[in-house]
Amino acid sequence: MAAAGISGANPSLQGFLRSRVGKGLLALILPLAALFLWQASGTNGAVAGGALPTPDRVWKAWLVWAFDKPGPMTLSPYVGNWMEAIAFSAMRVAKGFGLAVLVGVPLGILIGWSRLAASMVDPTIQWLRPVPITAWLPISIAIFGISDFGAVFLITIGAFYPIVINTTQGARDVDKNWIRAALMMGANQWDILRRVVLPAALPSIFTGLRIGLGIGWTAVIVSEMVAVKSGLGYVLWDAYYVGRMDIVIADMVSIGLFGFLSDWAIVHLEHWVLKWRRMQNFNQ
Amino acid sequence: MGTISLQSVSKTYGGARAVVALDNVDFEVAEGEFVALLGPSGCGKSTLLNLVAGFEPLSEGKLLFDNQPVARPGPDRGVVFQEASLLPWLNVWENVVFGPKVQKIARSDYELRAREILRIVGLEQFHEALPVQLSGGMRQRVGIARALVMEPRALLMDEPFGALDAQTRLSMQALLLEVWQNLKTTVLFVTHDIDEAILLADRICVMTARPGRITRTIPISLRRPRSIDDLTTADFIRFKAMIMAEMRGSGH
Ligand SMILES: Nc1ncnc2c1ncn2[C@@H]1O[C@H](COP(=O)(O)OP(=O)(O)O)[C@@H](O)[C@H]1O
Numbered sequence A: 001m002a003a004a005g006i007s008g009a010n011p012s013l014q015g016f017l018r019s020r021v022g023k024g025l026l027a028l029i030l031p032l033a034a035l036f037l038w039q040a041s042g043t044n045g046a047v048a049g050g051a052l053p054t055p056d057r058v059w060k061a062w063l064v065w066a067f068d069k070p071g072p073m074t075l076s077p078y079v080g081n082w083m084e085a086i087a088f089s090a091m092r093v094a095k096g097f098g099l100a101v102l103v104g105v106p107l108g109i110l111i112g113w114s115r116l117a118a119s120m121v122d123p124t125i126q127w128l129r130p131v132p133i134t135a136w137l138p139i140s141i142a143i144f145g146i147s148d149f150g151a152v153f154l155i156t157i158g159a160f161y162p163i164v165i166n167t168t169q170g171a172r173d174v175d176k177n178w179i180r181a182a183l184m185m186g187a188n189q190w191d192i193l194r195r196v197v198l199p200a201a202l203p204s205i206f207t208g209l210r211i212g213l214g215i216g217w218t219a220v221i222v223s224e225m226v227a228v229k230s231g232l233g234y235v236l237w238d239a240y241y242v243g244r245m246d247i248v249i250a251d252m253v254s255i256g257l258f259g260f261l262s263d264w265a266i267v268h269l270e271h272w273v274l275k276w277r278r279m280q281n282f283n284q
Numbered sequence B: 001m002g003t004i005s006l007q008s009v010s011k012t013y014g015g016a017r018a019v020v021a022l023d024n025v026d027f028e029v030a031e032g033e034f035v036a037l038l039g040p041s042g043c044g045k046s047t048l049l050n051l052v053a054g055f056e057p058l059s060e061g062k063l064l065f066d067n068q069p070v071a072r073p074g075p076d077r078g079v080v081f082q083e084a085s086l087l088p089w090l091n092v093w094e095n096v097v098f099g100p101k102v103q104k105i106a107r108s109d110y111e112l113r114a115r116e117i118l119r120i121v122g123l124e125q126f127h128e129a130l131p132v133q134l135s136g137g138m139r140q141r142v143g144i145a146r147a148l149v150m151e152p153r154a155l156l157m158d159e160p161f162g163a164l165d166a167q168t169r170l171s172m173q174a175l176l177l178e179v180w181q182n183l184k185t186t187v188l189f190v191t192h193d194i195d196e197a198i199l200l201a202d203r204i205c206v207m208t209a210r211p212g213r214i215t216r217t218i219p220i221s222l223r224r225p226r227s228i229d230d231l232t233t234a235d236f237i238r239f240k241a242m243i244m245a246e247m248r249g250s251g252h
């Protein structure tokens, strides 16, 4: 309604605000305002009595972290190894998330399709689900030690629940007549699962993938803070200990950026895979 | 080939309150015969068709297709659903060849036939289209094509034109008459539309509800081949008057 009021005053302004460029500019107002306030409230590059650095200091620290080459006399551990930290974290998310998909999607299809599988597996999943991933940390370290696989294990557990639950939901809601039609055309149980239930469940599966990937990024940071000695989560905690708040903030921004990029990738994959679905929504 | 035989068949749906959908029904369809099941909604027409299709188990009696008890659905009985029920993520071509594909038939053995059938139903320009891009009538043409491509011994059609507008419905009826004139497969056709039943069928079985029964069988002796022009002939009107009287007489 407020937009309608603006349009009454100036239709061309409203048109601009609805355009791609206009929307982009609108989205930038809040972050730029925050950056400005943050910068303006600092003196000598420090905010809140020295607890936090100003944005320009963060930017400089990030440039060093990302692009400088460490020399023989370099003492700071945050020189030229930003990409490395990201690669460690992203690889772990990819492995853990991939494992969660490999287990969660087939299991969800099975639970949604077979009453036997549902009665056997579903209650266990429901009982284990309230245990937060952070509570799995001690067990993970006890089993895997300070190793890569401990982190991957936590990510898998975190991403697994939303994937399996949404897949189950999707497999349960398949139109009965699609299954009847496939049976009538000579499909066997395997054909039905692969060619009817799986594609019909894909919209729900993608919902699960998006939530699961988000949890995967949370899990990788948590586990790297505790269970491994590399990656963005490790840098975050380590930099805090040595009082490098500029690196802490640059690290946070990096996590946000890569979490956002991976979500963007999934959304685009979904748009491409579910073309039929998009057109359906459009037609209705 | 394509004979259907129900002997004292009953069907009760379980649940909190049991529903007797079919009560002691005897019913035969001969090879190559076009039979319409006519009756008000809820009288058990779909139930009967679903039993023949093998979608539901019967509660009592005997149900034979080509002298074999029906145990499960299969490509020997092509089903056409009311809302077409195409797989929305597959395009027209993929929907039509789904049957031969899952039956592991070699592509060379079905490709020409599938093309020919799509041409007959008027969709040769739409192989790549997704179901959502088609009108209701076109979707149902695909539904018919995917049943025909399997060369079924019987076609089971459950109010296939019930959701279409009057104009489209007429053109679909004309198409079905034309296709059937050439194929002469057995057809079991469910409808609640008297005109449609008379126009298409060799024989109309009138059903009543609670419990679901076939109360009368009326042979339609209109000459073949028929076309939608028959809808206004004197003979046609006579059949219509008779069937309307029949349906009123049985309490509807
Ligand atoms: N799956 C089902 N479970 C319980 N009752 C059903 C089921 N399918 C149909 N019925 C009931 O059986 C009766 C006949 O239904 P149906 O065969 O669909 O009739 P029609 O196709 O003639 O409209 C109706 O009373 C309907 O409510």
Ligand SMILES: [Mg+2]
Pocket: B042, B045, B046, B047, B158
């Ligand atoms: Mg019905």
